[in-house]
Amino acid sequence: xxxxxxxxxxxxQTVDVDQTTPLLYVLADELTLNGPKFGCGLGQCGACTVIMxxxxxxxxxxxxxxxxxxxxxxxxxxxxxxxxxxxxRAFIEEQAAQCGFxxxxxxxxxxxxxxxxxxxxxxxxxxxxxxxxxxxxxxARMIRAIKRYVREKNA
Amino acid sequence: MSQISxxxxxxxxxxxxxxxxxxPAESFAQAVATLVGNPSKEVxxxxxxxxxxxxxxxxxxxxxxxxxYTAQTQLVAEELCVPIERVKLIQCQTSxxxxxxxxxxxxSHPQNFNxxxxxxxxxxxREALLQMAARHLGAPVEQLTVRDGVVSHQARKVAYGExxxxxxxxxxxxxxxxxxxxxxxxxxxxxxxxxxxxxMATGHLEYAHNVxxxxxxxxxxxxxxxxxxxxxxxxxxxxxxxxxxxRVVVKNNFVGVVCEKQWQAVQAASRLKATxxxxxxxxxxxxxxxxxxxxxxxxxxxxxxxxxxxxxxSAATVVRATYLHPYHMHASIGASCAVADVKKDGATxxxxxxxxxxxxxxxxxxxxxxxxxxxxxxxxxxxxxxxxGADTVSYDAALLSQAVGRPVRVQLTRKxxxxxxxxxxxxxxxxxxxxxxxxxxxxxxxxxWSPVRGGRPGYNQPGNQVTxxxxxxxxxxxxxxxxxxxxxxxxxxxxxxxxSYVTGCIGTACSGTGTVKxxxxxxxxxxxxxxxxxLRSPARLQNTFAHECLMDEVAAAAKADPVEYRxxxxxxxxxxxxxxxxxxxxxxxxxxxxQNPEPRTQDAVRSGRGIACVLYEGDNGYCSMxxxxxxxxxxxxxxxxxxxxxxxxxxxxxxxxxxxxxxxxALHGMSRALFEEVTWDAEKVTxxxxxxYRTLPVGSNIPQLETVLINTMDAEANGAGETSITVTAAAxxxxxxxxxxxRLRQVPFTPERVKAALK
Numbered sequence: 006x007x008x009x010x011x012x013x014x015x016x017x018q019t020v021d022v023d024q025t026t027p028l029l030y031v032l033a034d035e036l037t038l039n040g041p042k043f044g045c046g047l048g049q050c051g052a053c054t055v056i057m058x059x060x061x062x063x064x065x066x067x068x069x070x071x072x073x074x075x076x077x078x079x080x081x082x083x084x085x086x087x088x089x090x091x092x093x094r095a096f097i098e099e100q101a102a103q104c105g106f107x108x109x110x111x112x113x114x115x116x117x118x119x120x121x122x123x124x125x126x127x128x129x130x131x132x133x134x135x136x137x138x139x140x141x142x143x144x145a146r147m148i149r150a151i152k153r154y155v156r157e158k159n160a
Numbered sequence: 161m162s163q164i165s166x167x168x169x170x171x172x173x174x175x176x177x178x179x180x181x182x183x184p185a186e187s188f189a190q191a192v193a194t195l196v197g198n199p200s201k202e203v204x205x206x207x208x209x210x211x212x213x214x215x216x217x218x219x220x221x222x223x224x225x226x227x228x229y230t231a232q233t234q235l236v237a238e239e240l241c242v243p244i245e246r247v248k249l250i251q252c253q254t255s256x257x258x259x260x261x262x263x264x265x266x267x268s269h270p271q272n273f274n275x276x277x278x279x280x281x282x283x284x285x286r287e288a289l290l291q292m293a294a295r296h297l298g299a300p301v302e303q304l305t306v307r308d309g310v311v312s313h314q315a316r317k318v319a320y321g322e323x324x325x326x327x328x329x330x331x332x333x334x335x336x337x338x339x340x341x342x343x344x345x346x347x348x349x350x351x352x353x354x355x356x357x358x359x360m361a362t363g364h365l366e367y368a369h370n371v372x373x374x375x376x377x378x379x380x381x382x383x384x385x386x387x388x389x390x391x392x393x394x395x396x397x398x399x400x401x402x403x404x405x406x407r408v409v410v411k412n413n414f415v416g417v418v419c420e421k422q423w424q425a426v427q428a429a430s431r432l433k434a435t436x437x438x439x440x441x442x443x444x445x446x447x448x449x450x451x452x453x454x455x456x457x458x459x460x461x462x463x464x465x466x467x468x469x470x471x472x473x474s475a476a477t478v479v480r481a482t483y484l485h486p487y488h489m490h491a492s493i494g495a496s497c498a499v500a501d502v503k504k505d506g507a508t509x510x511x512x513x514x515x516x517x518x519x520x521x522x523x524x525x526x527x528x529x530x531x532x533x534x535x536x537x538x539x540x541x542x543x544x545x546x547x548x549g550a551d552t553v554s555y556d557a558a559l560l561s562q563a564v565g566r567p568v569r570v571q572l573t574r575k576x577x578x579x580x581x582x583x584x585x586x587x588x589x590x591x592x593x594x595x596x597x598x599x600x601x602x603x604x605x606x607x608x609w610s611p612v613r614g615g616r617p618g619y620n621q622p623g624n625q626v627t628x629x630x631x632x633x634x635x636x637x638x639x640x641x642x643x644x645x646x647x648x649x650x651x652x653x654x655x656x657x658x659x660s661y662v663t664g665c666i667g668t669a670c671s672g673t674g675t676v677k678x679x680x681x682x683x684x685x686x687x688x689x690x691x692x693x694x695l696r697s698p699a700r701l702q703n704t705f706a707h708e709c710l711m712d713e714v715a716a717a718a719k720a721d722p723v724e725y726r727x728x729x730x731x732x733x734x735x736x737x738x739x740x741x742x743x744x745x746x747x748x749x750x751x752x753x754x755q756n757p758e759p760r761t762q763d764a765v766r767s768g769r770g771i772a773c774v775l776y777e778g779d780n781g782y783c784s785m786x787x788x789x790x791x792x793x794x795x796x797x798x799x800x801x802x803x804x805x806x807x808x809x810x811x812x813x814x815x816x817x818x819x820x821x822x823x824x825x826a827l828h829g830m831s832r833a834l835f836e837e838v839t840w841d842a843e844k845v846t847x848x849x850x851x852x853y854r855t856l857p858v859g860s861n862i863p864q865l866e867t868v869l870i871n872t873m874d875a876e877a878n879g880a881g882e883t884s885i886t887v888t889a890a891a892x893x894x895x896x897x898x899x900x901x902x903r904l905r906q907v908p909f910t911p912e913r914v915k916a917a918l919k
Contacts, residue, residue: 023403026423034378034422039370040363042542044494045574049850052493052542080363093361100353100816103824104225105360106367106494106542111858134859138850140493141225141543142827143820144858145865 011072013038014082020069028072029053029064032079040080041109044138051110051137055079061117080109083116092116092154101150103141110137115151124159194518194618197261199277203288203329205258206281207236211325213309215240215247219278220260221268222252222514223356225543226881227817228268230355231348234813235273238340238348239282240289242309242320252516252538262515262616264546264694266780266879273813273877275339283337285329292323342811342873349871351816368512368539368550369497373567376499377406378422379560380429381570382415383580383626386843387689388439391415398433408432409563414630416560418568429573438843442689445840449484449588452609457684459644462657463664463672464680471603471678475594479714483591483706484906487611487838488584490695491853494542495577496549500557501567506533511554512541519551521619523558526628545696545828546584547616547625549577555627575848580626582693583838585610589706594678599718601729603678604662608706610699611688612638626691638687653778655699656886657681659707660775661729673732673775690838690845696828697882700776701889705907708772708890712897721750722771722894732775734808734872738784739773741806741868746786751898765790767801770894772887776879782808782870783883785826787891788863791899793918796911798896800830800863803888808870809878815869821881822867829888830863831856837908 008021013036020035027046032038032055041064044052048066055064056078084090089097092112102108111134118125118133125133130151139147197220200206208216217236223229229249237244250256252263260271272278286306293311294301296318305312309320342349359365384391394415396408404420405428417428443451472478499510507527513519516536524531541550553572561568587610594603614624614635622628623635651664651671658664662679664672672679697704715725723743730736742748746769768791773784788802803826812818835854839846847853893904902917 022421023423026421030422033370034372037372038363039366042367042369042494043497043571044542045850046495047574047849049574050493082363084362086358086362086364089358089362093358096361097353097357100357100820102225102354102357102360103227103820104493104541104543105356105365106225106492107858108360109363112361131859131861135857137858138493138855139858140491140545140828140855142824142831142856144827144856144860144862145823146820147858148862 009069009073011074012076014078022069024068024070026069027065028055028067028069028077031069032064038079038081040082042106044107044110050107051114052107054110054113056113056117059117059120061114080112091157095154095157096150099146099150099153101143101146103143107137107139111139111147115154119155119158124155190618191616194261194515194616195265195267196271197259197517199258199260201333203281203285203331203333206278207285207329209320209324211321213242213246213319213321213325215242216250217247217278217282218250218257219272220252220258221272222263222538223540224263224514226821227354227814228263230352231813231817232272232278233355234348234352235279236282238345239279240286240309241306244347244352246309254516254520254536257516259517262518264514266776266882269809269813269877269879270780276333279339280333280337283339284331284334287334287337288329288331289320289323293318296323348813349811350814352814365540368499368510368541369494369571371499371510371539371569373499373501376567376569377418377420377564378425379416379418379557379568379570380425381556381572381576382417382429382432382434383576384413384436384439386439387442387845389436392435392437395433399428399431402428402431407564409560411559412630412632414559414627416556416570418560418564422571441842442840448586452588452611452686455686456640457609457642457686458638458640459642460683461644461647462653462681462683463647463651463662463666465665465678467678468603468605468680472592472594472605475602476597477595477717478592479595479710479717480592481710481713481905483589483709485587485702485705486907487586487690488695488832488836489578489581489838489847489853490545490548491578491855492542492544492548495572495574496541496553497569497571498550498554498557499567499569500554500561502527502558502561506535507558508535508537509554509558510537510539512539512544512550513554514544514547514550518617518619519554522617522622522628523555525620526555526622526631526633527558527562546698547582547693549581551617552580552625552627555622555625555631559627559631578848578853579845580691582614582625582691584695585612585692585699585702587702589703591706591710593710593714595714595718599720601661601676601714604659604676606657606659606681607684608657608703609684609686610702612685612692613688614691615693644682651778656703656774656776656778657683658778659711660735660773661711671778673735674729675731676729697886700774700882701829701886704772704774704886705889705893708774708887709893709905712770712894713903719752721752723748724750726771726773734782735773735775737870738782738806738808739771741870742784742786742804743771745806745866745868746804748786764794765792766899768895768897768899770891770896770898772890772894774883774886776883776886781878781880781883783887785884785887785891787888787895789892789895789899791896791902791914793900796914796918798834798892798909798914799861800892802864802866803830803891804866805884806868806870807880807883808872809880809883810875811873811877812869812871813877818869818880819867822884823865825881825884826865826888827856827862829885830892832907833889833892834908
């Protein structure tokens with residue numbers, strides 16, 4: 006089987022795996038990234054969300070072959086502990102998490118929304134987040150963090 | 161047999177002989193031992209101070225998403241008078257941390273923030289350092305000041321590092337060591353931001369899911385197709401051709417596969433041909449609550465004033481109602497994952513368990529190894545809210561690693577997690593409340609049935625979870641007992657079986673929070689077809705739902721305002737204070753109507769508000785909540801608009817941490833009240849993913865959340881994380897009644913049930 010080339014967090018990567026392997030396993034096991042998480046493996050919760058070519062996608066349901074040549078950004082590719090991305094800073098400011106396991110779904114889905122819609126309405130935010138789950142129910146803080154990010158980005 | 165209260169037990173009074181709640185005496189004693197553990201009585205078991213003055217603290221209470229890593233770090237910094245940056249907290253590793261049982265039951269604050277364990281170790285350490293400084297500086301202790309780990313007498317100073325750096329304290333915890341008073345706190349009591357939040361928000365935190373060990377293979381489990389099915393045969397040839405295939409592992413009814421890569425293991429698990437003998441079948445879900453009433457039961461009488469029938473017979477009015485609660489599940493956002501490296505002479509497990517020592521001991525039994533040979537390192541998991549798949553997947557990983565002789569990582573599937581976890585309890589609760597001619601409560605009678613099977617494995621019952629059972633261990637034995645023995649000792653209301661409005665008397669000892677003297681509370685546990693275990697506010701939530709909704713029914717029957725009526729029957733000033741605080745914050749308007757008097761059919765949407773309150777576990781945190789809802793009369797859809805909470809959990813360690821817990825608990829409670837219900841068919845659980853077990857998504861109509869914190873500095877520290885969730889279903893149910901006169905007596909409050917109740 007031919008190796009697959011993709012760009013992850015700005016770096017070119019070549020992986021030699023079964024083409025049907027879900028992108029999530031490649032990111033987590035081959036490229037040892039901690040951001041995207043296995044939540045359900047069914048595309049229902051969002052914990053595995055990454056941004057691929059500008060779209061928030063569920064990496065647990067996306068075969069790595071579909072990411073060939075694509076640009077993939079994960080939660081750990083946005084910023085660092087020392088220099089968080091502005092959307093990550095907004096989540097830190099609002100203390101918008103508890104266990105943090107769902108944050109790839111929440112942050113990456115929101116970032117893809119704001120990248121495409123710089124000034125989303127409340128209804129647009131709600132719509133974008135309607136397929137994202139958090140079982141600690143930090144929902145109110147998360148929505149506040151997204152709005153803070155939008156506000157600070159547009160300031 | 162003497163009975164002592166749960167609180168006395170948890171304070172470490174030693175004796176473990178009790179009768180209590182739903183559990184057989186011996187398993188309750190074990191449950192308490194599991195909550196408390198056997199922690200070090202020496203300062204060195206908790207603290208070490210290096211030559212540079214940096215502090216390493218060791219705790220057996222783990223970060224589960226509740227903010228405990230940060231709060232405990234604040235605690236150590238506060239008691240030792242050092243900057244928080246200088247404290248490094250090591251949590252939950254059997255090789256170095258004290259055995260504090262499990263992190264659960266809202267017991268981390270009671271256990272570690274009062275006059276014992278971590279707090280006492282730090283206070284003892286500070287006093288010892290001051291004694292050393294007094295000798296060093298030649299000045300009496302009373303004249304010393306300490307700041308940032310430096311002790312001063314006038315112009316002379318000495319740092320902790322110089323006093324003890326690198327050496328041991330060699331000192332037992334001192335019962336007389338003085339804690340710093342909350343009025344003097346500078347670190348504890350402040351809204352320190354979560355220390356782990358930057359790593360979480362940037363995806364750099366290592367969870368159990370991210371543990372990678374050299375040589376690690378990937379495993380998946382193959383659970384039985386139906387409940388109670390047993391393995392007949394496995395055909396290894398069905399998967400042998402999968403690239404990277406290593407082994408099919410069978411132990412009794414436990415089946416797993418191991419491959420080099422994760423995707424290979426996924427395919428092997430789905431392709432493995434296994435033959436199973438079907439289980440005995442399941443009782444019908446539609447009639448399950450009635451089915452429970454017919455089963456042999458283990459009965460516990462919490463209180464019995466022995467006059468209940470006479471008082472009810474003499475009452476001017478008797479309000480009676482039956483409340484129903486389904487099984488709920490923890491349904492963690494991440495399906496559980498663990499890594500194990502089992503060698504011939506020893507094992508290491510990286511586990512998101514709530515209790516590393518219970519996991520170590522019970523896993524050692526499963527592996528047939530001495531417990532001393534097993535090391536368990538806590539690794540962060542997704543929020544668990546009780547016993548989710550964290551322990552069972554650790555067993556899975558251990559069994560597979562032992563079989564292949566390599567480190568193995570096991571990731572459960574969503575279905576593995578949901579169909580086989582230890583569910584939160586279903587309940588059927590019958591109550592009767594008698595009123596006198598003036599509408600005051602004369603008598604309160606309660607009788608309830610709930611199903612149990614397994615539970616926490618504790619130190620020695622791996623069969624209490626699915627993996628241990630499949631591998632050949634039995635769950636805790638169920639021992640029917642009827643009638644219940646007479647209550648004795650002092651009331652232990654750890655499961656909130658006893659409502660807030662009764663005196664809770666056993667003989668002359670009355671520890672209830674209310675005024676009603678005629679009382680009888682009888683709990684019956686029956687055998688569950690499914691695994692059960694503690695789920696955030698276990699039994700407390702279900703009981704409080706029934707009590708607080710019935711209280712609302714009674715207030716309506718008495719034509720009284722629900723707030724005033726509650727206060728009329730309460731006597732605990734702190735519980736009364738949270739009721740008043742929540743009502744005030746919500747601008748509660750007194751009302752006496754029995755239901756919204758206007759015709760329902762006119763308006764599509766009707767609004768209402770309801771209140772509920774609880775003293776969680778009878779002694780562990782006060783909470784009251786006012787809910788405001790809209791009910792769509794045509795569709796039956798309930799929209800929660802606002803949840804106003806008041807909490808008194810003693811001295812507050814971190815106000816923002818408490819708020820985060822209160823808010824999360826409220827929405828978790830709302831999700832459970834409106835959507836969540838475990839379903840099954842004739843042979844298997846059918847709630848196996850997020851389409852078949854519904855939860856409130858992040859993008860939904862989120863109510864306005866308001867939290868009032870009452871900081872009671874001279875009280876003991878209580879748990880906070882399970883308070884708001886306990887009252888949410890009741891507050892929402894009462895608000896629905898206020899909105900439209902529909903009384904919801906069954907969770908979840910689905911549109912169909914709302915419409916049925918409107919008829």
